[in-house]
Amino acid sequence: MSGTSMTPERLTKRLSRIFNEVFPSLDVAEAPGATMDNVAGWDSMATIMLVSQCEEDFGVKIGYDRIAETKSFADLFKLIEGLTR
Amino acid sequence: MTQEGGVSPAGAVRRMLAGAQPLKPADIFVHGTRLLAASQGNLRLAIAGSCTTDFIARAAAVGIAQEGFEPLIFQAGFGAWRQEALDPDSALHRFAPDLVLLVNTWRDAVTDLPLNAPKAETAAAIAARVDAWRHIWDRLLGAAPGRRIIQHLPALPAERLTGIAEFRLPASPAAQIAAFRAALLQAGPDIIFLDTDGLAQDSSAWHGAKLPFAQDGLPAYTARFRAALRQVTGKMKKLLVLDLDNTLWGGVIGDDGVDGLELGPGTPRGEAFAAFQAHAKSLAARGVVLAVCSKNQPDVAESGFTHPASILARENFAAFECGWEDKPSALHRIAAALNLGLDALVFADDNPAECALVREELPDIAVVELGPDPAAFIARLEQGHWFDAQSLSPEDFSRGKAYQARAQAASAQTGAGAGDLAGFLRGLEMQARIFTPAEAQFARLAQLEAKTNQFNLTTRRYSEPAIRAFAASGGALVLAATLKDRFGDHGLVASLIAQTEGENFVIESWLMSCRVFSRTLEQLMLRRLIEEGRRRHLVRLRASFVPTAKNAVIAGLLPRLGFRPGDGESVWERDLAAPEDDLETYIDIEPA
Numbered sequence: 001m002s003g004t005s006m007t008p009e010r011l012t013k014r015l016s017r018i019f020n021e022v023f024p025s026l027d028v029a030e031a032p033g034a035t036m037d038n039v040a041g042w043d044s045m046a047t048i049m050l051v052s053q054c055e056e057d058f059g060v061k062i063g064y065d066r067i068a069e070t071k072s073f074a075d076l077f078k079l080i081e082g083l084t085r
Numbered sequence: 086m087t088q089e090g091g092v093s094p095a096g097a098v099r100r101m102l103a104g105a106q107p108l109k110p111a112d113i114f115v116h117g118t119r120l121l122a123a124s125q126g127n128l129r130l131a132i133a134g135s136c137t138t139d140f141i142a143r144a145a146a147v148g149i150a151q152e153g154f155e156p157l158i159f160q161a162g163f164g165a166w167r168q169e170a171l172d173p174d175s176a177l178h179r180f181a182p183d184l185v186l187l188v189n190t191w192r193d194a195v196t197d198l199p200l201n202a203p204k205a206e207t208a209a210a211i212a213a214r215v216d217a218w219r220h221i222w223d224r225l226l227g228a229a230p231g232r233r234i235i236q237h238l239p240a241l242p243a244e245r246l247t248g249i250a251e252f253r254l255p256a257s258p259a260a261q262i263a264a265f266r267a268a269l270l271q272a273g274p275d276i277i278f279l280d281t282d283g284l285a286q287d288s289s290a291w292h293g294a295k296l297p298f299a300q301d302g303l304p305a306y307t308a309r310f311r312a313a314l315r316q317v318t319g320k321m322k323k324l325l326v327l328d329l330d331n332t333l334w335g336g337v338i339g340d341d342g343v344d345g346l347e348l349g350p351g352t353p354r355g356e357a358f359a360a361f362q363a364h365a366k367s368l369a370a371r372g373v374v375l376a377v378c379s380k381n382q383p384d385v386a387e388s389g390f391t392h393p394a395s396i397l398a399r400e401n402f403a404a405f406e407c408g409w410e411d412k413p414s415a416l417h418r419i420a421a422a423l424n425l426g427l428d429a430l431v432f433a434d435d436n437p438a439e440c441a442l443v444r445e446e447l448p449d450i451a452v453v454e455l456g457p458d459p460a461a462f463i464a465r466l467e468q469g470h471w472f473d474a475q476s477l478s479p480e481d482f483s484r485g486k487a488y489q490a491r492a493q494a495a496s497a498q499t500g501a502g503a504g505d506l507a508g509f510l511r512g513l514e515m516q517a518r519i520f521t522p523a524e525a526q527f528a529r530l531a532q533l534e535a536k537t538n539q540f541n542l543t544t545r546r547y548s549e550p551a552i553r554a555f556a557a558s559g560g561a562l563v564l565a566a567t568l569k570d571r572f573g574d575h576g577l578v579a580s581l582i583a584q585t586e587g588e589n590f591v592i593e594s595w596l597m598s599c600r601v602f603s604r605t606l607e608q609l610m611l612r613r614l615i616e617e618g619r620r621r622h623l624v625r626l627r628a629s630f631v632p633t634a635k636n637a638v639i640a641g642l643l644p645r646l647g648f649r650p651g652d653g654e655s656v657w658e659r660d661l662a663a664p665e666d667d668l669e670t671y672i673d674i675e676p677a
Contacts, residue, residue, distance in 0.1 A: 021111040041118065045139045049114045052290075052300035064293020 005085055015077055018053045022046055035072040054080055094123055095150035102151060103448050107468070108304040117143020120150060126157030131177045133161035133169045134188025134237070137295040141188055144303050148310040152318060153428075163295075170221045173228065184233050184317055185225050186310075190281075190297050191239040194265040195258045200247075202256035211261060215268045222276060233277060235313045237297075238266055240282035277475060279313045305468065312470035320428055322451060322471045324403075325368060326419060328434040329379040329386055332455060332462075333365075333397065334358050338389045339381055349394020357459035362396040364463045369401055372481030373472050374423065374488050376404035378415045378432065383407040403488040412439050413446040424539065424635075431471045433462075483573050510605060510671035513570040517606060518675045519613045522565040522580075527552055529577050530565060533596050538635040540579075540597035542628065542642070547582065547594055555593070560585040562617055566610055568601050569675065575601055581610055583617075583626075590618040590661070592628040602638065608668040611646055618661045626659045627651060 006014075016031035023039055023046070036042045047067050054076060055062055060083040070076055098116045102108060121142060128149055132138045142160050149156035159180040161169040166187060169177040177185070196210040222234055241259050251257040255264070270278060284306060287299035298306065315321050330337045335347025335354050347355045348362075369375050375397075379386055386407040390399045399405070404422050406415040412434075420427050426449070433453040434440050440454040451471055455462045474481070522530060531549035538544075547555070555561040566579040578598040584591050592614075597606065611626075618626060630643055643657040647667050651658035 018111075021109075022114060024115055045118075046114075048140075048294050048296070049111065049300070053111055056301060061289070064289050064296075067293060 008081070011077065011081060011084070014057060015054070015073065015080065018050065018057060019073060022049050022053060032073050032077075050076060058084060060084060093155055094120060095126075095155045098147065098150040099153070099448070102147070103444055108147070108307060110300050110303040113144050113147050113303045113307060114140070116150075117146045120146035120156055121158055123155070123157060126155035128154040128184065129157045129159070129180065129182045130184045130186060131159045131161065131169075131180050131182035132186045132188060133166035133177060134186075134297075135164050135166060135193050136188060136190055136291075136297045137163065138188050140296065140300065140303060141186070141306065144307040145186060145310050148307045148314060151307075152311055152314050152320065154318070167221060170225050173224070178228055181229065182232065184235065184314075186279075187221075187234060187236045188297065189237050189239055191242055191258070191262050194239045195261050198256040198261075200254055200256055204255040207255040207261060207264070211264050211268055214265065215272050218269065219272050222273065226275070233317045234273075235277045235279055235310075235317070236269070236273065238269065238278045238280045238282070240280070240284070240286070243286045243288070274476075277313050277316045279309050284309075308468060308470045309473075312473040316475055322373075322431050323429040324374045324376055324419070324423065324425055324431065325365065325466075325472070326376045326378045326416060326430055326432045327365065328436065328439070329377060329381060329389060329407075331435045331459075332433065333362055334389055334392065334395070335459065339385055343388050343392050346389060346392055348392050354459055355394070357462070359394055359396055361459060361462040364466070366396055366401060368472060369485045370482070371474075371477055372484045374403045374484065375401055376406070376419050376423070377402050378406045378412055378419060378434075380409055380412075381407045401485075412443055416443065416447060416450060431466075431469070433466055486573055487575065507671065513604070513671070515568060515570045515604060515606075515672040516675040517569075517609055517672045518567045519564055519610060520566075522556065522563055526565055526577060527556075530563070530580050533577075533580055533598070534594065537596040537598065538633070539638050540595075540602050541633070541636050542592060542595040542639065543631045544633050544636065545594055545631075552582070555582050555584070558584075561593075562590075562614070564610060564613060566606060567675075568604070568606055568672070570604075579606055579610060581614065583614060585621060585623065586627075588624040589627045589658075590614070590621070590623045590625070592626065595628070605670040605672055607642065607646060608670040609672050609674075612665050612668050612670070615659075615661055615665055623661055625661055628657050629653075629655050630657065631655070 012032055016028045019026055019031040019034055020028045023034070023041065026034060026039055034042070044067065047070050048064065051062050051064065051067060051070065054060070058080055060080060062079055062083065066079060070079065098120060102112060102116065130145060130149065132142050132145065134141075138160050142158055146156045146158055159177065159182065161177050166189070169175045172178070194214070196214065198207060198210060225234055226232055239262060241262050245251055245259065246257055247254070251259045254260055281298065284298035284302040287296070290296040290299055327333055335358055336345055338346060347358065349355050349359045365375060377386070383405070387399050387405070389395065390397060404419040406419050408415065416427070416430065416432060420430060427447055428449040431451045431453060432443050433455055435455045435457065437454055440452050443450055444452045451469060453466050453469060455465050527549050530552050531547070534546045534548070534552070552563060556563045561582065561584045564581040565577055567577050568575045568579075575598070578601045580594070580596050581592065582594040584593050614626065626648070628643055628648060630640065632640065646659070647663070648657035648659045650656070
């Protein structure tokens with residue numbers, strides 16, 4: 001399954017909204033700089049939540065085997081970009 | 086486990102989520118994470134299982150908050166559910182939970198047997214597994230009186246092994262799981278089961294994170310958990326309140342008339358409305374009480390149930406609130422009329438504005454927004470698992486009839502003249518037995534004393550030993566009454582205690598279940614009391630009515646029964662010499 005391709009700006013916007021849903025204290029504007037180190041409460045459970053939200057929102061299958069390597073907004077961005085291209 | 090008001094973390098979550106319909110997985114994650122950080126609570130839940138329980142813990146925390154409690158949650162180490170339960174000194178036992186949630190999957194139910202293993206071998210393996218399980222439950226329950234267990238009931242794996250053949254092979258995973266489920270239910274009458282069937286299993290989520298079901302199943306899981314939790318807290322939903330226009334039929338009856346309604350065969354929408362009516366009727370048949378809350382002219386609204394395709398009838402509803410007032414006020418009246426708390430109500434309406442208003446004004450009521458598509462109504466209602474039961478009793482199956490009779494009585498009294506009421510009462514073909522109670526009935530009499538709020542003349546609430554003492558005393562009289570009608574046997578529904586004081590026969594207590602109030606059982610019991618008083622050569626009956634917040638329904642009872650004001654405040658008297666012709670009753674004495 002793959003979604004329709006989208007601009008990097010649009011992907012950033014949608015992914016930022018997902019980050020804000022999972023971390024309400026993280027401002028949408030700050031989301032693109034988010035990493036496991038600089039966001040309070042970002043643990044492996046939060047990564048699972050992010051991944052499952054992205055799967056639903058973008059209509060892609062990321063797979064839970066990628067969780068260990070997903071440590072920042074940029075990591076997720078790259079994963080989704082690859083899956084929706 | 087007491088309910089708490091005020092602004093607590095759980096209270097804040099409850100309010101925030103009240104408008105979120107339906108819940109989203111991210112809501113559960115965010116609010117659940119916050120609630121898990123709490124350091125105190127009034128409902129201590131320990132979670133142990135054979136998989137990752139972190140998301141289940143968040144869903145449970147949100148569910149507990151939504152049910153009005155403050156969660157304090159402990160999660161046992163990953164996969165350590167057996168050790169934690171069996172070791173009396175484990176962290177789980179030290180946490181001293183009120184409630185234990187055991188999170189298992191089908192993998193815990195299946196014994197590795199050859200696919201063609203004989204039936205007896207499979208049955209023995211399942212029996213051994215269930216015995217071990219029972220032992221685990223007993224260790225958890227035995228450690229603390231009052232503790233309860235919610236046990237996940239494993240569902241079949243998503244994939245079939247050999248198609249239909251799998252179900253014919255006793256040792257196949259599917260056959261083992263089916264047999265295990267049945268055996269576990271059998272072994273745990275004291276356990277509350279949470280069925281995981283229907284929560285989508287995701288092999289990636291299992292292998293990658295040991296999640297028992299896909300993350301988008303979290304809202305559905307939360308609803309199931311809440312249903313299980315209500316079995317523990319006793320805050321069961323009892324009443325389904327339904328809108329009429331575009332809920333029980335298509336169209337607006339005031340504008341379109343009965344003939345213009347969309348209901349029954351002919352159109353897909355009409356069929357869907359009829360299916361929803363049939364669903365409500367099945368709920369009623371197993372004990373859910375139905376009521377109507379609609380903005381309509383009452384007589385016009387009732388005429389909708391004369392539609393040839395209507396499956397529900399007017400008498401299926403215990404309360405029928407039609408008018409132009411706001412729905413929160415009408416819902417208050419319905420709850421009061423049926424003597425139920427608002428938290429026992431589920432309100433279903435197609436109109437989002439009405440739903441929003443009720444959610445806002447009466448947060449204790451569960452609101453089901455049915456939406457515009459009648460084909461989705463049953464699913465919308467059932468996704469809340471509001472009326473899920475662990476088992477049903479004979480009372481559940483007869484409750485509908487009792488309320489139906491009560492509703493008929495009420496409509497006969499208010500809708501038509503006294504002539505109709507007499508006809509109605511006669512038509513009930515009632516038979517009563519009035520007797521001095523024996524040993525076996527004292528517990529029930531004490532229960533009536535404790536539970537009866539409405540028809541309770543003095544609210545003195547005598548205990549079982551006190552009732553026994555009256556019965557043993559020569560100067561006192563204890564009467565009990567049972568009532569049957571053509572709808573069924575109501576059982577022991579009324580009691581009366583009178584005491585001789587000089588030449589007076591004084592009523593110390595008079596109680597009647599509200600189901601049978603106004604059926605002229607009052608008159609029949611009083612006739613019996615008069616007879617007994619004359620036999621004792623007494624002069625008059627004396628009674629006092631002690632008003633409370635709930636017994637206003639019998640405020641006029643004594644004058645209606647021919648009592649006149651006597652000496653002293655709220656003291657009423659009736660001469661025993663006076664003829665009892667005024668005490669008209671439609672109840673026959675049951676032949677012995």
